Amino acid sequence: MKLNDHGDDRYRYPGVEIVADFSSNVPHLPEDEGLWHYLTSRKEVLHRYPEPRAYSLEVGIARAQGVSAESVLVTSGATEAIYMIAHLFAERQSYIPQPTFSEYRHSAKIYGHTIIEPSIEAFFSGTVEVVPGSVVWLCNPNNPTGITYDHQQLLEMMRSNPSVAFVVDQSYGAFTPKQVLLPWEVIDLPNCFLIRSLTKTYAIPGLRLGYITAAPALLEQLVSLKLPWSVNAMAVETGYYLLENGLPFHLEALLEERKWLVEQLIRLEGVEVFPTDTHYFLAKLKHLTASELKDWLVNHHGILIRDASNFRTLSSHHIRLATQSRAENERLVEALKGLKNTLC
Known part of the structure; x- marks a missing residue:
C-alpha cells in the first residue's frame, strides 16, 4: 500500500480540468454556505x-x-x-x-x-x-x-x-x-x-x-x-x-440516483455492477482494464473514476464509482457510450 492509493487523485493529472469526480466515496452535495459563513466568523x-x-x-x-x-x-x-x-x-x-x-x-x-x-x-x-x-x-x-x-x-x-x-x-x-x-x-x-x-x-x-x-x-x-x-x-x-445542523442530504434521493446510474451502466452490457447498500458501488469491466478506462475518461472527458485494482482480491478490471449529481452521472454515461463497442 502506498500513501496515494486512494481516490480523488486528480493531482496525478496536472493541467487537466476535472469536471466530474466519481473516484472518492464523497457524494455530490450542495455546498453548505452556512458552514463557510460560520467558519469565516470564527477566524480568530x-x-x-x-x-x-x-x-x-x-x-x-x-x-x-x-x-x-x-x-x-x-x-x-x-x-x-x-x-x-x-x-x-x-x-x-x-x-x-x-x-x-x-x-x-x-x-x-x-x-x-x-x-x-x-x-x-x-x-x-x-x-x-x-x-x-x-x-x-x-x-x-x-x-x-x-x-x-x-x-x-x-x-x-x-x-x-x-x-x-x-x-x-x-x-x-x-x-x-x-x-x-x-x-x-x-x-x-x-x-x-x-x-x-x-x-x-x-x-x-x-x-x-x-x-x-x-x-x-x-x-x-x-x-x-x-x-x-x-x-x-x-x-x-x-x-x-x-x-447544530441536520444531515445535508436525503438518503432516499441519493439511493434513487444511484439506482438510475446503475441501470444506465447495465445497459452498456460490458460493465458488471455488483450489489450495494450505499451510493457507491463496485463494477467490473468486460474487456478494458480499470487503468485504461480511467486514463481515457480523464484525458478525453475530464471524468475521474476509481481504479479499484489495488484493493486486495480485486482484479485489474474492477472500478469503483460514487454516485454524483444527475448532470455528472449523465456525463459519465454519455462518455461510456462512446466506448460501448470497446466495453463489450
Missing part, C-alpha cells in the same frame, strides 16, 4: 491553540449520541483513529476480511501485526477461527463494496468473543438504509472501537474530523497515544457547527 481561532484534546467537542458529540463524554475521543478523521488503534495493539494478530479499506492493513503492518486476510464470505460464515488477543477490522458499510453487515450478527460476534478487539469503521454509516451499530450499543462492551467520520458524512473530507466511541476504560488506553493538537481549530469549529 487561527491565532490561538486549539484544545490539546478536543474535549469540548467530545462533550457535544456525547450529548448528541446519548453517551458519556468519557466514551468519545475526537480524531483527525477516521484515519488517525485507525493508526492509533493499530499502535495500541502493536505486534498482535490482525484479521482483515478482504476486499476492504487499505489503511487497516497499512497501519497493522507499520505496527508489526501478523496479518490474516480471509475473504469476507469466509469470515462471516464462521469458518475462520479468530484467536484470543487478536484484532478484527471491519468497515461497515464496507469500502469498496458498499455492503452493510448484519447488525445482530456483529453484536453477537463481539459479545461472544470478549478477548478479541473489534474495530468497526462506520465512516459511511450515514449512507446506508440498513441498521448499523450505535454508540450506546458498544460503550458497555469491553472490546469494540466504533469509528465515525463527520467529514465524510458532510462531504467535506478536506477538513479531517472523526471520532471513536468505546467503553471509557478501553478508550482511555488510546489517549496516551494521541498527539496533542492533532485536531486543528477549524476542524473543531466545524464539529460545533455540524452538531
Whole structure:
C-alpha cells in the first residue's frame, strides 16, 4: 500500500480540468454556505491553540449520541483513529476480511501485526477461527463494496468473543438504509472501537474530523497515544457547527440516483455492477482494464473514476464509482457510450 492509493487523485493529472469526480466515496452535495459563513466568523481561532484534546467537542458529540463524554475521543478523521488503534495493539494478530479499506492493513503492518486476510464470505460464515488477543477490522458499510453487515450478527460476534478487539469503521454509516451499530450499543462492551467520520458524512473530507466511541476504560488506553493538537481549530469549529445542523442530504434521493446510474451502466452490457447498500458501488469491466478506462475518461472527458485494482482480491478490471449529481452521472454515461463497442 502506498500513501496515494486512494481516490480523488486528480493531482496525478496536472493541467487537466476535472469536471466530474466519481473516484472518492464523497457524494455530490450542495455546498453548505452556512458552514463557510460560520467558519469565516470564527477566524480568530487561527491565532490561538486549539484544545490539546478536543474535549469540548467530545462533550457535544456525547450529548448528541446519548453517551458519556468519557466514551468519545475526537480524531483527525477516521484515519488517525485507525493508526492509533493499530499502535495500541502493536505486534498482535490482525484479521482483515478482504476486499476492504487499505489503511487497516497499512497501519497493522507499520505496527508489526501478523496479518490474516480471509475473504469476507469466509469470515462471516464462521469458518475462520479468530484467536484470543487478536484484532478484527471491519468497515461497515464496507469500502469498496458498499455492503452493510448484519447488525445482530456483529453484536453477537463481539459479545461472544470478549478477548478479541473489534474495530468497526462506520465512516459511511450515514449512507446506508440498513441498521448499523450505535454508540450506546458498544460503550458497555469491553472490546469494540466504533469509528465515525463527520467529514465524510458532510462531504467535506478536506477538513479531517472523526471520532471513536468505546467503553471509557478501553478508550482511555488510546489517549496516551494521541498527539496533542492533532485536531486543528477549524476542524473543531466545524464539529460545533455540524452538531447544530441536520444531515445535508436525503438518503432516499441519493439511493434513487444511484439506482438510475446503475441501470444506465447495465445497459452498456460490458460493465458488471455488483450489489450495494450505499451510493457507491463496485463494477467490473468486460474487456478494458480499470487503468485504461480511467486514463481515457480523464484525458478525453475530464471524468475521474476509481481504479479499484489495488484493493486486495480485486482484479485489474474492477472500478469503483460514487454516485454524483444527475448532470455528472449523465456525463459519465454519455462518455461510456462512446466506448460501448470497446466495453463489450
